[in-house]
Amino acid sequence: MRRNFLPFSPPAIGEEEIAEVVDSLRSGWITTGPKVKQFETEFSKYIACIHAIAVNSCTAALHLALDAIGLKEGNEVIVPTMTFVATAEVVTYFKAVPVLVDCENDTLLIDSNNIKEKINKKTKAIIPVHYAGQSCAMDEILQIAEKHNLKVIEDAAHSLPTWYRGKMIGSLGDITCFSFYATKTITTGEGGMACTENKEYAERMKIMSLHGISKDAWKRYTAKGSWYYEVIEAGYKYNMTDIAAALGIAQLKKCKEFYKKREKIANKYTQSFKEIPEIKIPVIRENGTHAWHLYVIQLNLKMLKINRAQFIEKMKEGGIGCSVHFIPLHLHPYYKNTFGFKSKDFPVASYIYERIVSLPIYPKMTDEDVGYVIDNVIKIIKENKK
Secondary structure, three states: OOOOOEOOOOOOOOHHHHHHHHHHHHHOOOOOOHHHHHHHHHHHHHHOOOEEEEEOOHHHHHHHHHHHOOOOOOOEEEEEOOOOOHHHHHHHOOOOEEEEEOEOOOOOOEOHHHHHHHOOOOEEEEOOEOHHHEOOOHHHHHHHHHHHOOEEEEEOOOOOOOEEOOEEOOOOOOEEEEEOEOOOOOOOEOOEEEEEOOHHHHHHHHHHOEOOEOOOHHHHHOOOOOOOOOEOOOOOEOEOOHHHHHHHHHHHHOHHHHHHHHHHHHHHHHHHHOOOOOEEOOOOOOOEOEOOOOEEEEEOHHHEOOOHHHHHHHHHHOOEOOEOOOOOHHHOHHHHHHHOOOHHHOHHHHHHHOOEEEEOOOOOOOHHHHHHHHHHHHHHHHHOEO
16 A cells, blocks of 8 residues: 555645635735736637636526526526536536436437427426536537527536637636536636626626626726726626636646646546456547546456455555546435436446446646556456456
């Protein structure tokens, strides 16, 4: 066993991030200010999208996106069951209904073929989730949306940077929402970004992100600002701070470097596991790239004497942290009890859930770390074959 535990996904914070944060502290701007504006500008350029609104979480971004498209009580929104709860949770904020869709058995992405059968007169939007860092079948989803006059809000919490048919995720749908949580591909500690090409959506989200105030609120504390402001809607408290944005500015500069490091780790995992029948490695579509926020294997339980929980425990005993992404929404008590979802309604996700394991993959991993994970996975599989 290792002397030091190898955690699942610590952030990669360097001196550049520390310097940016210190600069914010010394400037006196510690809440929303010039660094937030800078981060928004640089992020929008990076993903080639016109408007970017920085907020305090991806959940907030998704909430603002649904507000911008005019979601109302009684509307329905199509959501994959294989996602984190935030994707569906925001739908319930409006007393609207999340309608779950099963996933593909190889990519774990939302099954676009199953979307059509869930559409009715109440359907307002689709929220595809680019699971693990790979794009959904956006051509098909956008065609379905156009045919039925639906809005598409991309949950891109995992997918920075991800390309689909030569275009970076960030402006394919009506609004795209990113996460900068501590474990994500770049981090601001807590944070998110809502991106859109639509000026009206952008203005609405900007206003609603800070109490419904009609102007850039932070400017009223500058020499060019005014004490006077107007509240034109009952908004929310979703603004990002300059301290968080300072982290984001430094992290964004390293986004490509981080991606290359994760890709290298993913390739090593794939090469090491591809000939092991007890393990199913991630399937990558030819129409895009994978950001490798997650590296998710599936265990072939029919060939093993242990289950997924026991596999993870054995990895932990070896000093390695693993995780599971995700417990499908239909298995959570709230969604079962409130909406009547049953396991048999989502056979693919229910089956896959019992087999998936997320292995460590992050820029700070050394070659020795990666080799240690590979050796332990192979050792556990060999020792527990049927």
